[in-house]
Amino acid sequence: MIEVEQLSKSYGPREAIRNLSFQIEKGEVVGFLGPNGAGKSTTMNILSCIMPASSGSVKICGFDVFEQTLEIRKLIGYLPETPPLYSDMVVSDYLTFAARLRNVPSGKAQSAVEQAVEKCSLQDVSNRIIGRLSKGYQQRVGIAQALVHDPDILILDEPTIGLDPIQIIEIRKLIQDLASSHTIILSSHILPEITQICKRVIIISDGEIAAVDSLESLTTRLHKGERLILKVRQNDSDIIEKLRALNQVNTVVEQETGQFTIDCEPGSNIQETVAKLALDNNWGIVELKQASMTLEDIFLKLTLEEKEVTQ
Ligand SMILES: Nc1ncnc2c1ncn2[C@@H]1O[C@H](COP(=O)(O)OP(=O)(O)OP(=O)(O)O)[C@@H](O)[C@H]1O
Numbered sequence: 565m566i567e568v569e570q571l572s573k574s575y576g577p578r579e580a581i582r583n584l585s586f587q588i589e590k591g592e593v594v595g596f597l598g599p600n601g602a603g604k605s606t607t608m609n610i611l612s613c614i615m616p617a618s619s620g621s622v623k624i625c626g627f628d629v630f631e632q633t634l635e636i637r638k639l640i641g642y643l644p645e646t647p648p649l650y651s652d653m654v655v656s657d658y659l660t661f662a663a664r665l666r667n668v669p670s671g672k673a674q675s676a677v678e679q680a681v682e683k684c685s686l687q688d689v690s691n692r693i694i695g696r697l698s699k700g701y702q703q704r705v706g707i708a709q710a711l712v713h714d715p716d717i718l719i720l721d722e723p724t725i726g727l728d729p730i731q732i733i734e735i736r737k738l739i740q741d742l743a744s745s746h747t748i749i750l751s752s753h754i755l756p757e758i759t760q761i762c763k764r765v766i767i768i769s770d771g772e773i774a775a776v777d778s779l780e781s782l783t784t785r786l787h788k789g790e791r792l793i794l795k796v797r798q799n800d801s802d803i804i805e806k807l808r809a810l811n812q813v814n815t816v817v818e819q820e821t822g823q824f825t826i827d828c829e830p831g832s833n834i835q836e837t838v839a840k841l842a843l844d845n846n847w848g849i850v851e852l853k854q855a856s857m858t859l860e861d862i863f864l865k866l867t868l869e870e871k872e873v874t875q
């Protein structure tokens with residue numbers, strides 16, 4: 565549905581994104597992840613026809629983003645980093661204005677606004693002035709303006725930024741609801757948010773793609789071996805040495821007093837051996853578990869590796 569090929573954009577001499585290529589299928593909810601300045605907003609602005617690229621191509625449902633902007637704008641709803649809200653307008657008037665801007669015929673504008681209001685749970689505030697709403701409700705209005713013309717694709721640039729924890733949960737829930745009927749690209753640097761909402765992630769770092777993959781295969785790919793966490797009561801000086809002496813153990817690191825991270829060969833299944841060693845030596849096991857790699861580990865590993873390679 566979305567095909568991006570070799571997309572680059574420079575702001576004067578500054579290259580913001582370089583040769584990005586990725587594809588997104590219909591119905592997918594994809595997380596666009598990257599540190600500050602990675603190029604997320606730049607890419608989203610290009611995909612939404614807000615800004616031209618320097619080179620490369622973007623096709624959405626077969627339409628060219630640079631040539632067929634009218635068709636693209638019908639297909640896409642965009643919530644930019646700073647939502648384009650008019651703070652002295654009443655919510656429903658603003659949404660009617662947004663509908664007209666997106667070429668919704670005047671006879672259908674009212675029902676389009678009603679649907680957007682309902683989808684974003686704005687019924688209670690539809691007669692209020694935008695500038696007097698809470699930030700969470702303003703963000704809902706921002707999402708409502710993105711979907712007022714009933715687009716297939718929603719591009720949401722950091723939709724939960726600046727919200728309090730309760731509002732964050734509400735907006736995430738709203739996005740999850742919308743995911744059943746839209747293709748969504750969502751940028752964020754809040755990693756748990758991406759894990760909760762998205763199946764696939766595109767990680768960009770310094771304007772280049774560091775990974776495009778499902779969360780599961782990213783975890784397997786980067787987590788080449790198995791990792792165990794062992795917490796013990798005793799703090800004998802020879803624990804590390806004894807663990808390292810076990811067959812199939814590659815590295816042992818004491819993360820904090822009495823807590824060890826044991827990296828071993830894939831498929832080594834050595835929990836029982838480690839447990840027995842701990843029992844035989846009376847270390848007093850507090851916890852022994854298999855560690856799974858979090859999205860945070862993956863993100864740091866990929867973005868730092870990228871830096872190491874280019875330095
Ligand atoms: N209008 C502009 N003029 C010049 N440089 C820009 C402009 N917009 C962005 N940049 C630069 O391009 C790079 C990518 O910026 P972009 O805003 O796309 O990153 P981002 O991933 O969205 O970051 P953030 O997480 O902070 O929103 C940065 O180095 C930024 O300074």
Ligand SMILES: [Mg+2]
Binds near residue numbers: 606
């Ligand atoms: Mg941004």
